[in-house]
Amino acid sequence: MATSYAVTTPIYYVNATPHLGTAYTTVAADALARFERMDGKDVFFLTGLDEHGQKVAESAERNGMTPQEWCDQIAPKFQEAWRQLSISNDDFIRTTEPRHMRGVQAFWTDLYEKGYLYKASYEGWYCIHEETYYTESEVVDIDGEKCCPECKRPLRYNSDGEENWFFKLSEFGDKLLAYYDEHPDFVCPQTRRNEVVSFVKGGLKDLSISRTTFDWGVPLPFDEGHVTYVWIDALLNYITALGYGGNEEEMAEFNRRWPVQYHFVGKDIIRFHCVIWPAMLMAAGLPLPEKVFAHGFLLTKGEKMSKSTGNAVSPADLIAIFGLDAYRYYFLTDVPFGNDGSISMERMVQVYNADLANTWGNLCSRAFNMAVKYFGGKVPELSAEDYAAMEAKHGNPLKEVAEGIYAEYSQAFNNVAFTDVAAAASKLSQRANAYIEEMAPWNLAKDESLGTDLAFVIYNTLEAIRLLACYYAPFMPNTSETAFESIGLSGVTEIVNLEDVSAWGLLPAGNPVTKCAPLFPRLNVADLGLE
Numbered sequence: 001m002a003t004s005y006a007v008t009t010p011i012y013y014v015n016a017t018p019h020l021g022t023a024y025t026t027v028a029a030d031a032l033a034r035f036e037r038m039d040g041k042d043v044f045f046l047t048g049l050d051e052h053g054q055k056v057a058e059s060a061e062r063n064g065m066t067p068q069e070w071c072d073q074i075a076p077k078f079q080e081a082w083r084q085l086s087i088s089n090d091d092f093i094r095t096t097e098p099r100h101m102r103g104v105q106a107f108w109t110d111l112y113e114k115g116y117l118y119k120a121s122y123e124g125w126y127c128i129h130e131e132t133y134y135t136e137s138e139v140v141d142i143d144g145e146k147c148c149p150e151c152k153r154p155l156r157y158n159s160d161g162e163e164n165w166f167f168k169l170s171e172f173g174d175k176l177l178a179y180y181d182e183h184p185d186f187v188c189p190q191t192r193r194n195e196v197v198s199f200v201k202g203g204l205k206d207l208s209i210s211r212t213t214f215d216w217g218v219p220l221p222f223d224e225g226h227v228t229y230v231w232i233d234a235l236l237n238y239i240t241a242l243g244y245g246g247n248e249e250e251m252a253e254f255n256r257r258w259p260v261q262y263h264f265v266g267k268d269i270i271r272f273h274c275v276i277w278p279a280m281l282m283a284a285g286l287p288l289p290e291k292v293f294a295h296g297f298l299l300t301k302g303e304k305m306s307k308s309t310g311n312a313v314s315p316a317d318l319i320a321i322f323g324l325d326a327y328r329y330y331f332l333t334d335v336p337f338g339n340d341g342s343i344s345m346e347r348m349v350q351v352y353n354a355d356l357a358n359t360w361g362n363l364c365s366r367a368f369n370m371a372v373k374y375f376g377g378k379v380p381e382l383s384a385e386d387y388a389a390m391e392a393k394h395g396n397p398l399k400e401v402a403e404g405i406y407a408e409y410s411q412a413f414n415n416v417a418f419t420d421v422a423a424a425a426s427k428l429s430q431r432a433n434a435y436i437e438e439m440a441p442w443n444l445a446k447d448e449s450l451g452t453d454l455a456f457v458i459y460n461t462l463e464a465i466r467l468l469a470c471y472y473a474p475f476m477p478n479t480s481e482t483a484f485e486s487i488g489l490s491g492v493t494e495i496v497n498l499e500d501v502s503a504w505g506l507l508p509a510g511n512p513v514t515k516c517a518p519l520f521p522r523l524n525v526a527d528l529g530l531e
């Protein structure tokens, strides 16, 4: 049986529709999930929505809806956005679903019985927006007002001694530090790991896990007046979606899938994922996820893009200009995954033209046109002897480049270094374009005695295209399929043995070759009417 491989995105708040930031995490997880499927793993790719909490209840009220109605009309917008981005998630969890709520309750019952929870009254600075308490030393002073260190909004001092349930997080500091030590890759990249370690070394306080001031959440099973703190509720999605808290069959599935290989998160939410979440799992006696990878922020003109700062562009706007696959390619490759980086329309046009229009797209147009023109729309046939003779005469640079790619490419995927993944594949598309120039098939076609030479060159070019369609498929599934179809193949994303299909020479001779519309028509910044 294929190895289970699970990757998750954060579950997104329903107070905003999908924007470039949330799409970023989701596309990255999708590319990895697609690669692992093609590489033979039994993949489970999970995303979903974080639907509880005071903010959601307030948004619903402002819009004259019940919180459930509010969530129910936002959820399809996310699902539609992910469909438009060709996101191949296997499940979509919503925290208002019964399967999630029962799992959260099962989890609290377990921790309660194990003695990790206690009730106490609480005083402190509270941010309604982040739904989080902050200590005196964490709050920031803005114009004499105590403000939230995260969102910079004014804080409220909660002095009425609200009774809350607490999780004994403070007991887990040493265990967490020992764990980070023994599992150096648990938090990636290293800079985030260092941040997490120094945070834990600074000492952990117990964590308030319930609220009584509103009721839009999962009630604690042993104290119904309390609902679960929204962040803790949200983290549990990673296990409830796999079947935790369900019947025997669901628990068997959970045990098969858990722990997951990757949680993909933004760097803003690492404390939750790398400190609180592992401590909760330790308390429950569950294994920890293999890796939490924290990516950086996308910045436009130096500022984080988000709904609240008003500089969010919708993915749909960019897809309308660049096309879906180019959108995915740009976001995966321009900023090395894990770093912060600036994105801009100008840069997007540059990358689009250089890597896609002039390289991969151009290669396809030229090769398909020549196969149609010189070989009547068929992959040229050469006997093994002729092929060997041509190799001896001309060398076979494309084959040489192609043979090193799988190892480099899969290693880059293992490191979730998407920029390197694309660079590994692009070596072949650049080399193939240069090969066409060097071999000048249009000259070979003028001399009938060079028919075998011409067949050799066109076969090699089409074979490079087959391989490139495979390698680009996790990033650009739709254009890869089009390229595949143009050489008489189909099902590029259904491959389950990428290493085997990456062997040179598998394109069947005689396969039909058809021209297709340019995969990436050239774009001009000036024509786009941009600033």
Ligand code: MSP
Pocket: 009, 010, 011, 012, 013, 020, 021, 022, 024, 025, 050, 234, 235, 236, 264, 265, 266, 267, 268, 269, 296, 297, 298, 299, 304, 305, 306
């Ligand atoms: N609901 C919580 C997550 C709970 S997971 C158990 C949440 N939701 S969110 O809707 O705010 O989405 C957060 C994700 O989007 C984070 O991973 C965050 O880093 C990412 N991004 C939001 N804006 C971003 C950028 N401008 N750039 C990159 N990613 C950013 O937090």
